[in-house]
Amino acid sequence: MSSAPDKEPPSRAALRRARRVCVKAGTSVVANENGSPSLTRLGAIAEQIAELCNSGVEVIFVSSGSVGMGKRLLRKQRQTLMSFKDMQLQSENGKDEDDTVGLHDHADHHEPVPLNRSPNRASFVNLLDIQERPHSMAQKKRFYDSACAAAGQFEMMNLYSNLFAQCDASASQILVTQADFADPVRRNNLHYAIERLLSLGIIPIINENDAVSANLGYTADDVFSDNDSLAALCARTFDAEVLLLLTDVEGVFDRPPSESGAKKLEFYRPESSEVAIGAKSAQGRGGMSSKIGSAISAVQPGSNCSACIVASGADLNSIRAVFGSDPKTKYSCGTLFVTPGSKLEAQATKDFPEEAETQANISSEARDQASAARAEARKLQALPYEVRQSILSAVADALIERQKELLDANTLDVEAAEKDGIALVLKKRLKLTEAKLATLAAGLRQIAGLPDPLGVVKSKRELADGLVLSQISVPIGVLMIIFESRPDSMPQISALALASGNGLLLKGGKEAVKSNAAIHRVIGDAIEAGSGGKIKRDIIGLVTSRGQVADLLTLDDTIDLVIPRGSNALVSYIKANTRIPVLGHADGVCHVYVDESADKDAACKIAVDAKTDYPSACNAMETLLLHKATIENGVASSVLMALRAAGVKCLGGPIAMKMGLCDSPAQELKCEYGDLTCMVEIVEGLDEAVDWIHQYGSGHTETIVCAKDSPVGEEFLKRVDAACVFKNASNRFADGFRFGLGAEVGISTGRIHARGPVGVEGLLTTKWQLRSDGVDYVGEFGGESPTKAYTHKELM
Missing domain, CATH: 3.40.1160.10 (Acetylglutamate kinase-like)
Incomplete structure (x- = not known):
């Protein structure tokens, strides 16, 4: 206080x-x-x-x-109504032979009134019956609150x-x-x-x-x-x-x-x-x-x-x-x-300087952590690649050896989330399992087995005799990852940052605070052990203060790249509120288009996998587009039956509803459901499918199912503008691990820098190195009588 x-x-x-x-x-x-x-x-x-x-x-x-006062009044009235209904049942069962009920306590007169002639009987019974009709819980609550408000307002x-x-x-x-x-x-x-x-x-x-x-x-x-x-x-x-x-x-x-x-x-x-x-x-x-x-x-x-x-x-x-x-x-x-x-x-x-100082301390903490991460990252870059590989292997081993510690911490977060009523989608992303940790460890070992991504010569050119220019790969610097409900993001991102020589600043959501702390502790121990003490755990900082994300987004002089991992709202907010470059995607509205040439079994397998393998993932299918001809050849009905059998709720687009393929209409034509729900729509052919995807998709991952030798497949791959475009393969392949990248920091739908699943390559930039065999200066190449001439010869 x-x-x-x-x-x-x-x-x-x-x-x-x-x-x-x-x-x-x-x-x-x-x-x-x-x-x-x-x-x-x-x-x-x-x-x-x-x-x-x-x-x-x-x-x-x-x-x-x-409403609060009305609830008290209606509770009293309900008790009265229930007593009337009980008396009605007694009368109907012959227990009240004269069909009368004493209303001395509830009416102005003193004579018994026949229940079936009571002027209020019908309204009382109807009020009770309304509560028993099959309305949704939301509708019942609105009806009840409306009645409470009317009663309580007076x-x-x-x-x-x-x-x-x-x-x-x-x-x-x-x-x-x-x-x-x-x-x-x-x-x-x-x-x-x-x-x-x-x-x-x-x-x-x-x-x-x-x-x-x-x-x-x-x-x-x-x-x-x-x-x-x-x-x-x-x-x-x-x-x-x-x-x-x-x-x-x-x-x-x-x-x-x-x-x-x-x-x-x-x-x-x-x-x-x-x-x-x-x-x-x-x-x-x-x-x-x-x-x-x-x-x-x-x-x-x-x-x-x-x-x-x-x-x-x-x-x-x-x-x-x-x-x-x-x-x-x-x-x-x-x-x-x-x-x-x-x-x-x-x-x-x-x-109120105390509040101002508190907020300043939030920036100061994050700034200090980012500076420490940059210093350690520069030390790591100067060491042999074998040191980075050793660190990655140590982190992978620690995830398995200390999995009980990690899962116990995660259980506390999941229990707290259930108590707080967190959304089901977020809860699924929050939960860690032995299988997830095993996959993470395998991904880290895959990254460790890749060639050194730093110092790779991208281009080499002779500018003049004895003057050679090279462009090489280098780390971006300090990355800030902001994520919610995804503790498994931390090992992936940490591994990619370590492999690419970047410093890292992490800000996780409060719903995963215990999981994040445990993972950060395990990774920090592995970094120091795997490097033989050469690199401190400070290379990866975890921001645990209660400062808002907005405060971190002001550190454009310290942080080089922000990568948000979370909801559409989180990503959109970050993109709109920082001058730091942002890599990521806001929506994951992905489509599966089933062409008229598609094989029935193939279409069923791909559609079901794309929707049900992990419904809350950003690469899950949200809209199924069916060629009109698939209704006649039976492919459409087979796919819909397979989806429904897998527990998927299919909402209909305008044409699908007209043709009777679905019972419930979709409320939005562009929607990331994140659960076992998808929209179904009918298109005339490839042109309409591509136009639909460009209008209602998010540029994430799009798939066509067609005959192997059909030219429409290659046409789809060429024409669809998205980060990932697949032919006869599930959308769920859009993943860094499945792409052989080892892991990913996220999937980018932007067109500048990285696009699609972002692995080590997406965390690199370049720098130019110019080497002279002697001494070169620009004055020698200009003027009326230049002594040297440019050759601009490509060397690779």
Whole structure:
């Protein structure tokens, strides 16, 4: 926990000058765990907001809680409904001969009412039946939440009305959906209504109209997915100067507050403040990641909202601490977010040097590790190739000899991932096995057996008599590999870096932290043992600080190449946020095209292997293209049957759906499913298949299945523009080990430098060496009377 500074920082004092603010209370603040309203917290919120209004501050209040309160009401109602249904069953079984039920406790009259004539009987029974209909779990949840919102909204607003009235303040209810912000006319009307209410001193209480919107999970720009993002949107739209997000913790911590040593951040810097997010509240839709994203959104450049505070709603003085005229000792309340590049940011950086120093240390740590890796790499380059081979062999042996240590550490990561509900695709990539370690070791030995890749002469040319120019292969320098959920990436990348004489900086995802640490330790021991102590383990650095990837991406003066290994989102983010060259691919949307000449068995084997051998791999088939003629000759039906028998879900493209080949339509024509799902589409022939691949593919790996002697195969190989193009071979062959490269740092879909699986060759660059038998200078080759002449003779 951080302690309050000795005096109020100017950046916090500036918040008290705001004349229009937005306050958001989350479900965990508004309601207790059982859904009942927290009268203590709500009373404190109403009192503090009323104080602000009386001091001339305009307050917009965004409140969660209607769903939580509604759940409590519906639970009570469900118990009543179930009792009615039980009585109905008793009546139908003849246990209630007069077909009546005493409703003295539930109705205004005192006479028994026949169940079959009760005016509410049908609606009660129908409500119960709805819950038993075969809707999806997501649909059931939306239906239930909508009903909860409708029931709870009335209770919540009735409570607010009474609380504000006791404080001599007036409030009004405004329920909104995404359309109220997306549609210009509705947005203008909403803006006018808010302005009128504020001008009259009335507090607008804003909430999502869940009963209408059904919580569909909006993701487009300028709409919201929960009340955190709604509050940020309101702050921007209605020109609030400061946004206060009240939650169930004291602010943003560098790790879950429940963990030992967790530290609250006084000042959050989006470009460098990484936090580890714990489990979200059991109530509501948001979480700390949602609040961080919403806070950053609220203070984005161009918004009138210059600051946001994430603070605890359990602190009954938090609103006073942020906005009140008498801060007393609570001015360190919450975590401050400010607009990047603003004067307030400059002031906050001065006010909270501890945070600034922490972030500087992250860069410093990575910079020091990169410098150490470069120094050791230069030492390694000067040693005989046999030393690098010995190191690689030692690492391969260590992976097998110490596999229990590695697998035990990995088991802890997998168990934590399962507890956190990590995506299935990421979990598959996270898991290590004895088979994976054996494959890795074999790959490392394969690399060790390759010829020395350094000092290879690429070209040699005589410039003049006795003056010879050579171009040779050399390491790139220091590589930074950023990977998520792939601990098996580390041995591969390390081996390739060592073989090519490069230094290496590794940044793994938090979901594999124990696996990464164990692998790094084993490799480091092997490096020092295999080199006889000549090379230190520092040649491979593992960044373990909580600094964001964004901080590492600024080290363009220290790191020479970034290679991301992970999701589309990770790779895209890295490419967009660094000046360091990036080698990699964002998407793995690969196709298998089955030509009309294809053999049925061959098509089935290749399609099934390409999809099911490792569905989450980037080279797995995501789209199956079938020549129209394969429907008539039976190949299409055989391939689809084989895929379905292997557990693959086949979604139909537009033509495939029209022809009845699939039951469910694909929602996207370009999609990397990463599981046992693929899309199927029909094309007229090669031309249409190639056009489709170029439009919806990602330039990764494309395959044609055709007759061995069909010219269409060679035409496909020539015309398809992708890193890897295959004929009658599974997409899964697009791999460094299978290509004989020993391993790969990744697959590149770029056109500059390496392309396809990147092995040792992809981690090399060149330098020029010029040798003179005597003394040569340019002046001898120019002027009116040159004494020497260029020959430019190729020597190899």
